[in-house]
Amino acid sequence: MLEIKVDNLKKNFGATQALQGVSFQFHAGQIFGFVGPNGAGKTTCLRILAALDEPSVGEAYINGVAVSQYPEKIHHLVGFVPDLLPEHSDITVHEYLDFFARAYKLKGSLRKQRLEGVETFTRLNGLRDKLLKALSKGMKQRVSLARALVHDPSVLLLDEPAAGLDPRARIELRELLKLLAAQDKAILISSHILTELTEICDGAIIIEQGKILRSGAISQLIRQDRPHLCLLVRSYDNPEELGKLLLEMPKVIAVRPDGRELRVELAGDEKDGCDLLAALVHKGCRIAEFKQQQTDLEELFMNLTTGEVQ
Secondary structure (H helix, E strand, O other): OEEEEEEEEEEEEEOOOEEEEEEEEOOOOEEEEEEEEOOOHHHHHHHOOOOOOOOOEEEEEOOOOOOOOHHHHHHHHEEEOOOOOOOOOEEEEHHHHHHHHOOOOHHHHHHHHHHHHHHHOOHHHHHOOHHHHHHHHHHHHHHHHHHOOOOOOOOOEEEOOOOOHHHHHHHHHHHHHHHHHHHHEEEEEEOOOOHHHHHHEOOOEEEEEEEEEEEEEEEHOOOOOOHEEEEEEOOOOOOOOOOHHHHHHHHHEEEEOOOOOOEEEEOOOHHHHHHHHHHHHHOOEEEEEEOOOOOOHHHHHHOOOOOOOO
């Protein structure tokens, strides 16, 4: 299985340390979110992975190939979608994609087949003859994605691809990324829209001031951040009385009111949550709502980061 491995990457720009010993890894078929404030080092790391910049120290490997030592091999393995979209004023969508297909030495019927495939996949068929300057930002983003896919890379790196897109364009981009992951591509996506990353990502890498704060599967990160079970409980009757009763129950660590709901921290797992609900019902409590509170990337990000920049 194809693996992306980043090992102790450091990158200096003069006195500024953009990356300070960054390490993480993920595999083909996975979508990982790259999360951090502006200036955290995300773009620098993505450019190194795409063999567009060299690290000061450390190395990145794609399928065992050292990125800085074999950039030409990496360019064929990786598709990179930068945060800057194409702004050419005198070229059509098809001409733009055809130029890059030729740059990757695709010839004849293979080039034609590949262009038709990416234009269909990214829904650009009806825009083939439009000038790039006439496209909306969402359409340009689709062109940028098509360009990154024209050589059928195994790895896709996207730098803030949803920035400035309208809701429909963001939903379409999200669906395209899911389809690409299902094709066994490894996808690393940098984004500030954390709620959307939660929906599509298998894992996340959280970075601040050039240092990795946490990385891994989202479920694993959430367990590390919140080891106890957190429940939202709403009484049909008196929430104050329910709160007092909950504090007397075994394994209940804390109860905090939140409007008519109670946020309950329980030392246990889902089975203990089921036992708690059964005990409340047995004691005659009329429970209107009882559910597990889910942590998402947004909450995890706010818990781990301070907002400081370099």
